[in-house]
Amino acid sequence: MFDSINIESSVPVYEQIENLVQFAIASGRVKAGDQLPTMMGLAERLHLNMNTITKSYHDLQLMGIVDAQRGVGVFIAKGVEAKCRKACREQITVRLKEVAGEAKAAGFSRDEIRTALSEAYASEAGPYASAPDSLLALLKQKKYGKRS
Amino acid sequence: MFDSINIESSVPVYEQIENLVQFAIASGRVKAGDQLPTMMGLAERLHLNMNTITKSYHDLQLMGIVDAQRGVGVFIAKGVEAKCRKACREQITVRLKEVAGEAKAAGFSRDEIRTALSEAYASEAGPYASAPDSLLALLKQKKYGKRS
Numbered sequence: 001m002f003d004s005i006n007i008e009s010s011v012p013v014y015e016q017i018e019n020l021v022q023f024a025i026a027s028g029r030v031k032a033g034d035q036l037p038t039m040m041g042l043a044e045r046l047h048l049n050m051n052t053i054t055k056s057y058h059d060l061q062l063m064g065i066v067d068a069q070r071g072v073g074v075f076i077a078k079g080v081e082a083k084c085r086k087a088c089r090e091q092i093t094v095r096l097k098e099v100a101g102e103a104k105a106a107g108f109s110r111d112e113i114r115t116a117l118s119e120a121y122a123s124e125a126g127p128y129a130s131a132p133d134s135l136l137a138l139l140k141q142k143k144y145g146k147r148s
Numbered sequence: 149m150f151d152s153i154n155i156e157s158s159v160p161v162y163e164q165i166e167n168l169v170q171f172a173i174a175s176g177r178v179k180a181g182d183q184l185p186t187m188m189g190l191a192e193r194l195h196l197n198m199n200t201i202t203k204s205y206h207d208l209q210l211m212g213i214v215d216a217q218r219g220v221g222v223f224i225a226k227g228v229e230a231k232c233r234k235a236c237r238e239q240i241t242v243r244l245k246e247v248a249g250e251a252k253a254a255g256f257s258r259d260e261i262r263t264a265l266s267e268a269y270a271s272e273a274g275p276y277a278s279a280p281d282s283l284l285a286l287l288k289q290k291k292y293g294k295r296s
Contacts, residue, residue: 004249011158011246019250027255088254092247093264098159099243100268101152101275102167106236107175110269116241117265120248121258127249 001030002037004126005046013048016128017056019091022065023127025076025084032078036066039074149178150185152274153194161196164276165204167239170213171275173224173232180226184214187222 001024005016024030037045039053057074060066065084068074103113149172153164172178185193187201205222208214213232216222251261 004253009246010163015158020253023250023253023255027253085254088250089256092251092254092256092261093268095243095247095250096261096264097268097271097273097277098157098275099240099247100265101271101273101277102171102236102243103240104269105152105168105171105175105275106233106240107171108237108240110266113240113244113265113269114262116244117248117261118258120241120245121252121261123245123249125245125249127246127253129245129249 002042002046004129005048006128007048009128011128014052014056014059017042017053018059018063019088019127021056021060021076022084022088025065025081026088028081030076032076032080034076036074036076150190150194152277153196154276155196157276159276162200162203162207165190165201166207166211167275169204169208169224170232170236173213173229174236176229178224180224180228182224184222184224 001020002017005013005020007013009016011019021030021036036042036057039050039057042048043050043053057066057068061068061074064077065080066074067077100113149168150165153161153168155161157164159167169178169184184190184205187198187205190196191198191201205214205216209216209222212225213228214222215225248261
């Protein structure tokens with residue numbers, strides 16, 4: 001579930017974790033009662049700061065997506081599938097609008113975007129694997145240097 | 149050029165400004181020698197902090213996209229169209245990959261995504277007008293309340 005987490009994405013890591021849990025519920029890959037990895041285990045496996053994981057798990061609990069049982073573990077709550085699907089649909093629609101708007105503003109045709117989307121959908125990489133996406137990040141990678 | 153700036157977007161405002169300038173160059177809507185709004189004027193018009201605008205203009209200058217002429221103004225640099233188009237194409241492709249990956253992870257079909265994208269492209273709103281896109285932001289709007 002968490003393999004595509006990427007600290008270089010423009011989506012903050014805590015939000016990637018929250019999203020990935022909800023995508024997994026929305027798609028039926030995890031179900032009510034399934035246990036999330038321990039925070040410590042996840043921090044070690046992904047080389048992330050404990051505070052990041054704590055924030056994600058806390059947010060998920062606030063949203064009612066997971067139940068934390070002290071000393072036992074953190075589990076997917078019952079009856080959240082439909083609202084996860086709805087929330088994911090809303091979120092993805094907003095993101096699509098944003099990127100479609102960017103592409104239009106940059107002068108791309110609809111066909112160009114459709115082709116790029118089909119290629120992207122066909123890729124096996126997870127959602128955040130292809131970051132960074134900011135032009136400044138590209139600059140830092142020196143793909144986009146200062147004009148001479 | 150800056151009308152779709154939205155402080156609720158997950159894309160930071162300074163980055164929205166940088167992107168919008170580059171999209172306008174990539175699409176040919178602004179050309180070498182065109183003057184950007186004064187920083188003070190833009191801050192007032194968009195109700196933004198001066199530091200935000202200063203950062204954007206400074207980054208654009210670092211990227212070689214604009215030239216600042218002290219006491220005169222900030223102007224689009226010469227010969228940056230091709231590299232803006234290239235950088236925008238890269239950026240948009242990465243963003244499309246990200247959202248396509250999210251949609252796949254959440255169990256959406258390719259046709260569902262294509263339909264959403266077509267609707268989004270047909271919309272007249274600018275790129276950042278439809279924020280917020282985070283699930284936590286939806287929670288804060290109480291669309292997505294705590295489970296009872």
